[in-house]
Structure formats: structure tokens, C-alpha cells
Amino acid sequence: MTAADDSLNAAARECLGRLFDLFPTGASPATADIPWERGVIVGFHGDKTGHFRLDFYGGAHGDLVARWVGGPVEAVDGNDVAGELANILCCHVLPNLFTARALFRVESPRAHNAPPTEGAAPLAVTRVAMPTGWIEARVMVDPA
Amino acid sequence: MRVLIADDSRVMRKLILKSLKENGFSIEDCVEAENGEDAWSKIQAAPFDLAILDIHMPRLNGEALLTRVRAEPSHRDLPIVIVSSESSAARLESLLDQRAGFIHKPWTDEDFHTQVQRALDPRRDRR
Numbered sequence: 591m592t593a594a595d596d597s598l599n600a601a602a603r604e605c606l607g608r609l610f611d612l613f614p615t616g617a618s619p620a621t622a623d624i625p626w627e628r629g630v631i632v633g634f635h636g637d638k639t640g641h642f643r644l645d646f647y648g649g650a651h652g653d654l655v656a657r658w659v660g661g662p663v664e665a666v667d668g669n670d671v672a673g674e675l676a677n678i679l680c681c682h683v684l685p686n687l688f689t690a691r692a693l694f695r696v697e698s699p700r701a702h703n704a705p706p707t708e709g710a711a712p713l714a715v716t717r718v719a720m721p722t723g724w725i726e727a728r729v730m731v732d733p734a
Numbered sequence: 735m736r737v738l739i740a741d742d743s744r745v746m747r748k749l750i751l752k753s754l755k756e757n758g759f760s761i762e763d764c765v766e767a768e769n770g771e772d773a774w775s776k777i778q779a780a781p782f783d784l785a786i787l788d789i790h791m792p793r794l795n796g797e798a799l800l801t802r803v804r805a806e807p808s809h810r811d812l813p814i815v816i817v818s819s820e821s822s823a824a825r826l827e828s829l830l831d832q833r834a835g836f837i838h839k840p841w842t843d844e845d846f847h848t849q850v851q852r853a854l855d856p857r858r859d860r861r
Contacts, residue, residue: 605840608840608841630846645858657750658745659745659748659749668828670743670744670745671745674743674745674746676786677819677839678819678839678840681818681819681820681839682819682840694820694821696819696820698790722765
């Protein structure tokens with residue numbers, strides 16, 4: 591795990607604490623045979639250009655939706671919730687990964703309908719075990 | 735208190751209303767808008783005691799709506815709080831210049847309460 595991974599992990603945990611009163615302390619899960627649910631991408635531009643990606647596995651999405659809205663998952667648009675969460679996490683982690691002075695403009699979140707594939711190495715990646723399932727966050731930076 | 739919540743995300747509108755109630759603000763009437771133009775129409779139609787605006791909204795963003803409200807004599811004193819996950823010193827300065835509060839997502843109850851209270855009673859900080 592790199593320093594960037596640690597920073598991303600800390601930022602994600604801080605957000606989860608504030609949003610859901612969730613303070614996951616368990617070890618980050620290894621890649622496991624847990625079904626992928628959905629993914630959301632938030633592009634960013636500014637001092638660096640790239641995208642933030644958030645993926646939900648094994649029931650984490652439904653659990654977080656229920657915690658957030660305090661009601662049945664069916665009552666809300668799942669992509670709305672996933673997108674807001676990705677947007678908040680993205681804006682929270684970028685200053686941690688770069689500098690607080692770095693300026694970014696973020697795009698509207700867009701759903702992604704397939705799990706992440708091995709490709710270019712992310713700047714940072716982390717997995718956080720949730721009460722149900724887990725989430726994975728990764729930051730990709732475009733080559734300069 | 736009559737409040738307008740403008741955000742293109744229905745979930746965020748629900749969460750903002752929930753936070754207002756949990757922080758002890760008495761909400762008698764809550765009107766929702768899903769874009770800036772919709773919010774502007776509703777502001778013109780009937781007075782509000784407080785408006786909470788997202789920055790990123792279709793048709794008219796929160797900052798442009800804030801500027802429009804402040805330029806209109808009959809609405810210029812409407813207490814406004816901007817909500818966003820983005821923050822920068824320049825943006826905060828601009829919002830302060832326009833007498834708007836700023837709540838950074840994800841907010842804490844303390845931040846939320848302070849910013850809303852300050853918007854409702856801007857003289858409090860000068861006492």
C-alpha cells in the first residue's frame with residue numbers, strides 16, 4: 591500500500607464517518623469473489639486531470655442507500671445516491687492526494703455498467719469493508 | 735420557517751431537510767426545486783425565510799442564482815446557504831462577498847447548524 595493509497599483510504603473513512611456514522615475499522619478486503627453491483631465515475635480537471643471511480647460490491651450499495659435516506663432503497667434512484675457519494679468522496683480526496691491549494695472542477699457523476707478492469711495503474715486505490723459488502727475507490731490521473 | 739431547497743439530487747434535498755430538522759430548525763413549509771431556474775421562479779412566486787442552494791444545478795447554477803437574487807431588490811436580503819462538495823478559497827470569498835453561507839459536503843451537524851444560523855442571523859457574529 592502506497593502513501594497515496596493510505597491517504598485515499600483515510601479520506602474515504604472520514605467521509606463514511608460523517609455521512610453514515612460508519613467507522614469501519616476492519617482490514618481492507620482482498621480481491622474476493624464478491625459480486626460487483628455498480629460503479630460511478632467522476633471526472634476532474636484542473637491542476638491534474640483524471641477521474642475518480644467508486645465501485646460497490648456485495649450489497650454495500652443498498653446498505654448505504656438505506657442508511658443515508660433512512661427509508662426503503664426502492665424509494666430513491668440508486669444512481670443518484672451512488673453519484674452523490676462518489677462526488678463527495680472525489681472532492682474530499684483530491685486535496686488530500688494533491689495539495690489543499692490545488693484547484694479542480696469536477697464533472698457530474700456518471701454510472702458505469704461494468705466492474706473495473708486491469709489497465710493503467712491508478713494513482714491510488716483502496717477498499718473499505720462495510721457492514722455489508724465493501725466499496726472500492728480509485729483515482730486515475732491522465733498522463734501529463 | 736419557510737425554506738427553499740434547490741438541488742438536482744432528490745437524495746440531497748431529503749438529506750438537507752433531514753439535517754435542518756435534526757439541527758432544531760423549525761420547518762413549517764419546505765419547497766423543493768431541482769434546478770436553478772425552477773428555484774428562481776419559486777423565489778419570485780412567494781417569500782422564503784431561507785434558501786439552501788446546491789452549486790451544480792442544471793439550467794442555472796447556485797452561484798449564478800445567488801447573484802441574481804442579490805441583484806433583485808425585493809429578494810436581496812433572503813438568507814442563502816450554498817452547499818457543495820467543492821471548495822476553494824476564491825469561491826468562499828466570493829460567497830462571503832454576497833452574504834451567503836457555505837456548507838461543505840460531507841457536513842458535520844456543527845458546521846451545518848453554524849452556517850444556517852449565521853445566514854438567518856448575520857448580525858450574530860458582529861455582537
